Amino acid sequence: MSDNAVEIPGCVHMVGLDPVWYLSTQEIMFMNSMKMKIAVIIGVLHMTLGVFVKGANAIFFKNKIDFFFEFLPQLILLLALFGYMDLMIIVKWCTDFSGKESESPSIIANMIAMALNGGAVTPGT
Numbered sequence: 001m002s003d004n005a006v007e008i009p010g011c012v013h014m015v016g017l018d019p020v021w022y023l024s025t026q027e028i029m030f031m032n033s034m035k036m037k038i039a040v041i042i043g044v045l046h047m048t049l050g051v052f053v054k055g056a057n058a059i060f061f062k063n064k065i066d067f068f069f070e071f072l073p074q075l076i077l078l079l080a081l082f083g084y085m086d087l088m089i090i091v092k093w094c095t096d097f098s099g100k101e102s103e104s105p106s107i108i109a110n111m112i113a114m115a116l117n118g119g120a121v122t123p124g125t
Contacts (some may be wrong), residue, residue: 037089044082051075085111 012018017034021027055071058064088107097104113122 037093040082041086041089044078044086047078047082048075051078081111081114084114 021030024030051071051074055067055075058067058071085107088105088110092105092107113120
């Protein structure tokens with residue numbers, strides 16, 4: 001814990017990590033959660049870049065079968081599952097759940113429910 005961090009009521013950081021987290025007892029859990037979510041977002045961007053390179057190769061070598069039956073299904077599946085998960089992470093970061101923490105959606109529960117329920121999202125998750 002840092003002795004230099006001071007909480008100023010009403011002061012919110014627009015970008016970056018708010019130093020008030022260094023005063024919190026949940027600091028390690030929050031930091032690990034944030035790092036994991038950032039790693040997931042970067043990983044999905046990296047995988048998407050790889051799929052686009054595969055599509056560019058299919059176009060360059062004029063291989064229509066690879067383009068339509070490998071590139072497009074991979075891109076659709078990747079963005080439908082993991083792109084949606086990244087979107088949920090970003091929306092959850094940008095939404096203020098102060099005073100209504102119980103309404104905060106669980107990303108893991110939503111992803112599991114989406115796979116088990118054929119895409120239907122159950123209310124309350």
